[in-house]
Amino acid sequence: MVILDGTIVSVALPSIQHSLGFSPTSLAWVVNAYLVPFGGLLLLAGRLGDLVGRKRVFVAGLGIFTAASLLCGISQDPATLLASRFVQGIGGAVTSAVTLGMVVTLFPQPKERAKAIGVYSFVQSAGGSLGLLVGGALTQTVGWHWIFFVNLPIGIAAMVSAGRMLTPEQGLGLGKGTDVAGALLVTAALMLGVYTIVETTDVGWASAPTLGFGAAALALLLAFVARQTKATRPLLPLRMFRSRTVSGALGIQALMVAGMFSFQFLCVLYLQKVLGFDEIHTGLGIFPVSVAIGTLSLGLSPKAIARFGPRAVLLPGLALIAAGLAALGRVPAGGSYAVDILPALLPLGIGFGLAMPALATLAMSAATPEDSGIASGMFNTMQQIGAAFGLAILSTLANAHTNALLHDGASAPSALTGGYQLAFRIGACLVAASLLLAASLLRSPARPPLHSAAAEASPVPEHAAH
Structure with a gap:
């Protein structure tokens, strides 16, 4: 729900502009008013989870987010909607900052943790893709207000479930940090x-x-x-960056998301402006990525991480993402979805379904129970910075190249396609750079020897083992 709200408004922007009278320049802030506090508060919210208890912070964030969603839905003017979106971003940051930290503390065993992180990665990744489909369907059928009202029953149900199912944590205390x-x-x-x-x-x-x-x-x-x-008592203990694995995983994540996030935005524009898809068909066109991510994140990826380690799963995942973006960099102006788009989307979804759980596992590998909140906040912060930075750079380059092609006399579809091709190729280069960084910087952790059932039943005394 929280990730979905970063993208669900994208297809509803024309309706919101017409209904509330936004100017063309201020309309982008319907999206940005959510992203700025979301990206800015993740680190602080993660640390607050360590200090006062992650359950308290999680439920408080849900309450803020749900109340702000109601205010967004009943907004009657631009100022009210933008203010409500800003508060919604605060609630989203507070909620999501501690989620991964709760996952790694609730599931300390490697095999179960890999499964839980797989579910987390699927939900997070699918939220962005589903936002386009859900936003288009709600806007076309019942109106843009419902892209916010739909959060109310989900948010209330999540708060009730969290109150019943999550064990309260004492936290370190505000005096500790x-x-x-x-x-x-x-x-x-x-x-x-x-x-x-x-x-x-x-x-x-x-x-x-x-x-x-x-x-x-x-x-x-x-x-x-x-x-x-x-x-x-520092807010962010710098000792966490002494781990080459953690620091490398965060840098790799920023590069991967910067390249990968471009597909979601620019592929939507290609489908709508070049191929003429409407909002619902655009969402359906992107949906195979969510299916592939879900299939890998919930099935193969956790098992592969438990068996071979996260590095061995991450490398082919990044290679597949780079290949998918490179394939999108060759889409023609008169392209076909089945021939030119779908074959590129499948490796993107498969690659991301492999890479994201592996990266989350690596980034949280050095987190202690006392630091899991701040580690979760760092992971989400790097994701938001990578997405914002990548989208800003790639969309700027795509627009500049499109304008240059139009100036040279190219048709509008050819010029738009040329701009998107350039952005996809640069995105592929960013992911390829993250692959090189992962191959050179990360090392497989030492694996404990396998014990037989008999050995586990009769453990070797410590002095004998020495």
């Missing part, structure tokens, strides 16, 4: 950074606002890092 200055610095840095990236679509990368805000975000982030090295 109340780094107020660090919290303000990192939240301001991340929110300003995400804002700077999403605004580049309108003002450009070399503009004064982009350079100024980007420099300010970087300065705030450096100040936060400096603060963490000196703080008695």
